[in-house]
C-alpha cells in the first residue's frame with residue numbers, strides 16, 4: 305500500500321477513490337450487493353465466493369476506510385464486534401491485558417465477563433496513570449484517549465514505546481477522535497479499533513466498526529476472526545457508512561468549531577462547574593491534546609448542581625437530543641450517572657452536532673437560564 309501522509313490530500317483521494325475503476329456508464333456511487341453466493345464454476349481465481357468471506361460492498365467501504373486510516377482495514381457490524389475481534393485474535397490463556405478503568409464500559413465488561421474466564425488477567429488502570437504504569441509482563445495494552453466520558457488524555461507515542469519495550473502490543477480505541485483528528489497508528493499503535501457508529505457514519509442510523517493496522521499478519525488474523533466467528537457486516541450497513549464518511553470532514557469541521565465556541569461560552573457561565581474540553585487552554589488535557597491531536601473534538605462535559613437541574617436543562621433545550629451515544633448530526637446530551645458512570649449526579653456529556661452555532665448556543669443559554 306502506498307502511504308499518503310497528507311491529511312487534506314487523503315480526504316480528497318477518499319472522495320474519488322472509485323474513479324480509476326469506473327467504466328463508461330458505471331454508477332458513481334457503489335452498489336448494495338447483498339448476494340450470499342457468487343458464480344463459482346471454478347474456485348481458484350474468483351474474487352468473491354461466499355458472503356461470510358468477503359463482499360463487493362464491504363470492499364468498497366474498506367478501500368475508503370483504508371485511505372482514511374492510511375492502513376489496511378477490516379470492517380465489522382459494530383464497534384464492539386471490532387474490539388472483540390482485536391482482543392480475541394491476539395490474546396491467549398495466561399496473557400495480561402491492561403485496559404483503562406475510565407474508558408467505554410462495555411469493553412471492560414467484555415474483559416471481566418468473557419476474557420477473564422478464559423484465563424486472561426485483566427488490569428484496569430486510570431487513563432491519567434497509564435503512561436507511568438509498569439507494563440512488564442503484559443501482552444496487550446489497550447487505550448482510549450480522550451477517555452469517555454471523563455475526557456482525560458494519555459500519551460500514545462510514549463505508551464507505544466513502553467509497551468513495545470515490554471513485548472506488548474498496543475491497541476487504541478480511536479472512536480472519540482476519528483482518523484481525521486488523531487492518528488494512533490502513526491504514533492506507534494499496532495491496531496486501531498473504532499465505532500463507526502459514531503461520527504464516521506454520523507447520522508444515528510447504523511451500527512458499524514473497523515480494525516486498522518499495518519502488520520499484514522495481524523490484519524490477516526483479524527480477517528480470519530471475522531470469517532470464522534461470523535461477525536460480518538451487512539451490505540446495506542456498509543453502504544450507509546460509505547455514504548456517511550463522504551461528509552465526515554465537513555461535519556467534523558462544523559462540530560469541532562462549534563464545540564470550541566460552546567466550551568468557551570460555557571466556561572463563562574455561572575451555572576457550570578467542572579467543564580472539560582481539551583481545546584480550552586486551561587484544560588488539564590490541553591498540552592497533550594496539542595501534541596497528539598489535530599483537533600479538539602466535538603465532545604465536552606460539565607456539571608450542573610444536581611440530578612434535577614441537569615435533567616431540567618436537558619428537557620428545556622430544544623436543540624439537545626436526549627440520547628446516549630455521540631457523533632450524530634444533532635447535538636446530543638445525557639446525564640452519564642444514569643448509566644452508573646462514576647461521575648457527579650449533575651454531570652452531562654454533550655456531543656455537539658451540525659446545527660448552526662448561534663441558534664444552538666441561544667437554545668443552550670436559554671435552557672441554562674431557565675432551570
Ligand SMILES: *Cc1c(COP(=O)(O)O)cnc(C)c1O
Pocket residue numbers: 382383384385408448452477479480498499500501502511512513
Ligand atoms: C460506542 C463506542 C464503542 C462501541 O461501539 P458500538 O458500535 O456501539 O458497538 C466502543 N468504544 C467507544 C469509545 C464508543 O464510544
